[in-house]
Amino acid sequence: MTSLTAILCRFAALAGFAAAGLALSPALALAQEAPDALVKRVSQEVLQIVRTDPLVQAGNEARIHEVIEVKLLPNFDFVRMTSLAMGRNWRTATPEQQQRLTQEFRTLLVRTYSGALNQYRNETVDYKPLRASPGDTEVVVRTAVAKPGATPVPIDYSMEKKADGWKAYDVAVAGVSLVTNYRDEFNAQIQAGGIDGLLKTLAAKNKGVAAK
């Protein structure tokens, strides 16, 4: 009899701990969510929406944009992303140009992501163990996206620790870095028409895709 009581007591205690832990975890998550945990949480949330949201599945653009704006974008550092893609040209841009470049680049990436999101259905994500020391402020979070009947595609996020949490500043899909890819494209545009030329191309591209 005593043993049963003991088990029940322990069970109650554990349940109590678990409940307390659940109540605490949102606060903890805000304070110090590790970069790999962040990538895992966000990608699971987005995949869940893609799998279950009828509007997303129907290709509703407004809804897809909303998902990307609310779920994905807060976790990206677009200023750093844009400055890396600009390379040495970033310093020659005025603060106003830098701001507009960041805005246009952000819009372009949202549109690209919207198109890509539509293609997801049965994918599963495999999260690789994080190789980092506790003091690191820069890490690469490695994942692999698998689909039945296809080779898994590695997707790696380069992340930096900021005051308000870890932010991604580059994504590499199957070894192709987004930032590196755009660096040549931006450079070519700047050589042809200066930074204003690049801005004009980006704006036209964003409008053209929107019209499609």
Place this chain on the structure above:
Amino acid sequence: MNAALRAAVRTVAVVAATALFAGCATTGSKVDPLEPMNRAMFEVHEVVDGNVMRPIAQAYVDYVPELLRLGVSNFYSNIDDFFSGINGLLQGKLEKAGDDFGRVVVNSLFGLGGIFDPASDIGIERGNEDFGQTFTYWGLPVGPYLFVPLFGPSTVVDASGDLVRIVWGPVGSIPYVPLRNSLYGLGYVNLRAAALGASSIVDTAALDRYLFIRNSYLQRRRYLVYDGKPPPEPEEE
């Protein structure tokens, strides 16, 4: 020597010759000294691909049941796995080569000649070695970037690798020409269909499709040659 092979050799000879002449008046970057010629080839490709190959691939996806397409894709992957194994051996990557040959044995015997992929189900991962990577691993220079209409982005070393693959490929040794050509055709549609998603992303993402595809290709190849761990690229000044 069959006709397809001769045609391929002729194509490469023409490309190489053109490359020599184009090299005299180069304006492109270090990785792409033949940019003017490549861009012209790219334009040709865009027209043919956009009007013929892409619609065929799209129709294939739209009308052929997914299960059947998966079987086709597995069938060709099985041949790729065999060559991945050969190239693993040529680079002394014995464990990877073992996995690749293991896959070929399992899938050929228990997957109805490679139509099914039980090897993946039991957790033997696919390799992706090829002759272009082997030659680069051996220290041969990558050479200028090439855009070959209907074949897409390549480099001198990768195009050479593809040629070796075509010469040695099992499909080329099929004596019955209609069957051989059908298999070539189906293989092409299978590959093009697999790239449909990527092409629609490039449409949205690229400011300049030619540059976007070139840079993606070169980054990807570098990643593969270094088995997913490329050293950081030197900053171009």
